[in-house]
Amino acid sequence: MSFHRFEAKTINGNTKYMRDYEGQVVLVVNTASKCGLAHQLKEIETLYQDYKSEGFIVLGFPCDQFNNQELDNNKDIQETCQLNYGVSFPMFEKSNVNGPNAHPIFKWLKNQKRGLLGPNIRWNYTKFLIDRDGQVIKRFGPLKKPDKMRVAIAKNL
Secondary structure (H helix, E strand, O other): OOHHHOEEEEOOOOEEEHHHHOOOEEEEEEEOOOOOOOOHHHHHHHHHHHHHHHOEEEEEEEOOOOOOOOOOOHHHHHHHHHHHHOOOOOEEOOOEOOOOOEOHHHHHHHHHOOEOOEOOOOOOOOEEEEOOOOOEEEEEOOOOOHHHHHHHHHHHO
């Protein structure tokens, strides 16, 4: 199984097929606009700008499962991410990352790379790096600063 077999709704409600990212290195991150780690959005955007010409893409999945730290609707999420953090990478609809209603992408990602405390995502800004063939290379915890992921990203580009 590969990441490229999945699909998700964009923040604007359109279906996006992950196969469209075949041949690219992908960083999937669960985001939250009101989280104390939201400053990472600006840092993640910098990574995206620095490496997108080499085949790197970031996919943001807003999530409200951790202390209700995400805005209520997708339009507000998109505006906040763009205005406050300059986000230009693709964002998707608010999604669950844990539990029975977890988005299929996150069910798969968690099975591919477990965290230190097991498969479940423990907080916002957990990041998964996926290679050009759609396989999960690495899982980064919420406190891992995006700038510290540069070596892993560059190695796979």
